[in-house]
Amino acid sequence: MRSFYTKLAVIFSIILVVFGMIVAFISIRASSKVAQESLQKINHDLAPTLVESFEPIVKDEFNQQKIEALLTRLRGTNPQFDFYLLNGEGKIKSSIPASKQKINVANATVDVEPLDDFIAGEPLPILAADPLNPGQMKPFSAAHISIMGSQGCYLYVVLEGEQFSETFAVLSESYITRGSLIIIGLALIISLIVGLILFRQLTQRLDVIKSTVADFERGELTKRIPVKGNDELSDLSRCFNSMADNLYHNMMEIRKSDQLRRELVANISHDLRSPLASIQGYLETIQLKGEDLTREQFTQYVETALGNTKRLNKLIGDLFDLSKLDAEQVKPALESVSVAELVQDIALQFKPIAAKKNIELSAGFPEQPNSYITADIGLLNRAIANLINNAIEHTPEGGKVSITFSKDGTNVRLEVCDSGSGIPESDLPHIFDRFYQADKSRSSDSNAGLGLAIAQKIFSLHGGKISVDSPLETGTTFKVWIPESS
Missing domain, CATH: 1.10.287.130 (Signal transduction histidine kinase, dimerisation/phosphotransfer (DHp) domain)
Incomplete structure (x- = not known):
């Protein structure tokens, strides 16, 4: 029972069997109700018609022999019916059952409320008690009759007499029950087969998912589940x-x-x-x-x-x-910063350092340099200084380093260019990785490859971005975009 498919199959089979039993029970009961309603509708006017034959006999006297003779004659015409004469309280005054079974008329009574409903024309079927089978309710026909001047008496005809009940039971067992069970059984078998096939297809997809997850757990990290359909x-x-x-x-x-x-x-x-x-x-x-x-x-x-x-x-x-x-523990103290002043100050700061290496350091400004950005001037100064320091360190003596800025849409674009030997193409994707150094010899580097990583973090903190172009033997250009103040 560990198999999910087995559990589904067992539960589904139990549900189908229970459902089949319920449907069979309801079908048999429904067939019986249909038969009763049909019988009652067909013989609805039987009792009112017979009253005309009974009233002359019981008008002046209650002659039991004449009554039984008439009931016997009527029973001979309809042997499946039971005939009863009842007083106003439902006590049986005379009876001729179809089975010829005698009953104790001294104590036998019938509840007349269903009879009154029938006579009043209430919707059918209406069932009433069968004196020969206490506890059973059967279809009937009834009509009021006057017995020796006493009004409100009843002619009560049970349409499912004992003989009729036995015959109907045999027929229902032979045809209705057997036919219903065969049809229901076939429907259940077909439903079970179709259901098991569908469940098998469902559990096969679950098996694929389980197998893939198990493979992934074992370390096969490239395993993926094939996606089919658009369900859960x-x-x-x-x-x-x-x-x-x-x-x-x-x-x-x-x-x-x-x-x-x-x-x-x-x-x-x-x-x-x-x-x-x-x-x-x-x-x-x-x-x-x-x-x-x-x-x-x-x-x-x-x-x-x-x-x-x-x-x-x-x-x-x-x-x-x-x-x-x-760790995002740095909170920038933002203020409005003039880009021209910032570039000029940084250029003046590095001119002595560049002069020691005989490097020409220049700062270029656009015709209208009044561009402002919202930034932490200390952090931004350090980030740009890292770029310039990196450019000076990788530029040979007699080379050039330039700092320029211009407007680029809603951004201010800052460029730091050098005339060094450039960066190998294989190193470019990693140039901003912390601790990464393209120069493996490390002969003169003193920052362990942290400068560019710090600069990138600072620019990102200001909503900016940085990129690098570095054709070999041509030099390197770092480009920074920072949003301009609105």
């Missing part, structure tokens, strides 16, 4: 496939993040080890040589150690800032 099972299949796609995508992201994490550990270890080793080396030299060092040597060692310390501090700060941006 199809919706379930689509939901599972969508969930599986999301899980697969998330797992790929987790694997990618895990790979980046391992690269981060290696990168951070390298970035931390180099300055720490330098600091340790210079401090040990100062400790060992002490007073033997000249003032110039001492100052050089201390400045070198201090520079490496600043390098470490910047790296740790970048990691901390990126973690806050990832």
